[in-house]
Amino acid sequence: MDKTENKSELIKLIIVYAVDLAIMIGLSYALPNLAPNMPIIAKAAIIYILLLVPVIVYAIKKGDCTAEAFGFRKIKVSTFFFTILLSIVSAPMYMFANVLSQLVVPNVLIQNMDNLMGDSMGASFIAMAVFAPIAEEIICRGFFTNRLKKTVPFSAAAVISAVMFGLLHLNINQFCYTLVLGIIFAYVNKASGSIFTSIIMHFLVNASNIGIVLLAQKTLQNMGMDLAETAETSRQNAGAMIFAVVFYGILAVISFFLSRKVIRAITKREGNE
Template identity: 35%
Template sequence: MEVRKVNVFFPIFIVGYIALSILAGSVMAVLVNMGIPMPDWIQYVISEGIILVIAIIYMVVNRIDPMKDIPYKRIGFVDGILSLAAGYCMIPMVLFLNSITMLFSTNYLEEGTTTLLTYPFFMQVILLAVIPPLVEELVFRGIFFGSYRKAGMSGAAIMSGLIFGCFHLNINQGLYAFAIGIVFAYMVEATGSLWSSVIAHFAINTYSIGVVQLLKMTGIYASDGQAVGTLEGEGELAASAGALATVMQLIVLLALATAFMMLAVLCIRIMAKRHGRLENIKVRTEGIKGIKKYLSAPVVVGLAICICYMIAIEFAG
């Protein structure tokens, strides 16, 4: 059964990814100590490379033909535009959930990408908005969602989103990755193609680098990756804003997130209708209630490893 296979694969995938990432980091540290320069972009390429290698091994072992068994069906121009629009419409939701988790967790994405934002814009797009969607959509919507889908749509979307969120291995990214992972699954179902979620993923990942690029053009963002004239007072301003200002900000973000998510859902419905798959994307409560049929000991172990890792790095930080 596909669910059993992919559930067994998940903890192996997580442990392998963590172990190989630590190994790669150690090797890079040794090379730096030997005087060999290692630019930050290599770390991102290696990270996505590890994901891809593990996925390829799984596909080879299980005789999965990516071009045959994973829905890489071409989508038309209209579907591409709608997928892009749906991705950008999800950004307010991402910002809202990010603001929620920032109240009690560390923003590791912002810390880790500061140096990359000093690179040429084209290179930023390749490293942050092209490579990750191509690799991660293959794994999480191709392998995981594709396998769970055979047991039902709603549960498959939730499970693939949950695994996608936990894979990020930090609380801050985990929550919004879980949410967008579910939406990505419905986009794939609506079009019958992985390219719709790849495009939406690209749209979300281009948001931050696009904003920084605009700030650079206006002179607000310096070439060293720091905001000009704002860093020193930023912490004091945030500290003095108070709980009321924070609540008001969250309310505004929630309102924007709700409005734009309605537009995202509309885009997905239009795509589903165009492909005669509108019935496929209906949320069925029996599928949600039956989520336990997707769970087994291996996937629970994998999720537990992710959660423990998230908690550990928060305390360590």
């Protein structure tokens, strides 16, 4: 593409994203008011189906609405295991972002855990750990990253699509750590040449976070304590927060270099540059 075509494509992609963001904002306010008792799995299905419509329509109009265009390519078995490893070693980076955000805002997942788990635990798990990773990766990496990298340098495409990913969560706390995750997801997909790697990582991140919070909630309940109140009390403790920032900050630096090594290993195994 020449500069004019790049600019035109970039504007079109921004418009598509604006439609998606408007859908997310509209549904986040409409569904709780119009259908307060709707199961979370039904809400998730409605939200993600409607979010997928604009990107699929655009891809069809461009004539490349294919699995290949969205990055669905097979990965090697070794890449699968390195992706799991990357999910582990990269965790301190997004944890650090999460802690930093809590200097000004509460932890959204913890504060809303009772609402999120209002239905059966299995249904809630499917909505957050299955529906979300698949749909959000198709939209943010499969569509936006893959199209943005044709108009801007890959590093810019990774950051822009990560910002888009973060904004879709509609709160500062999740924006901070999903921004970090979005960049990691974009780079692991580039390394593997496949969207399957970010879907796997996204699933593992969501599933592990839900599991950890549920375990903490159950443990505190047995002790007669409330998880949300305990978390907020800790957040208000300046000393504890400073320690957490320093602790996770050090781990995040180590995590960055370890993650680079794992991503390079994935690149080598998949034969990509």
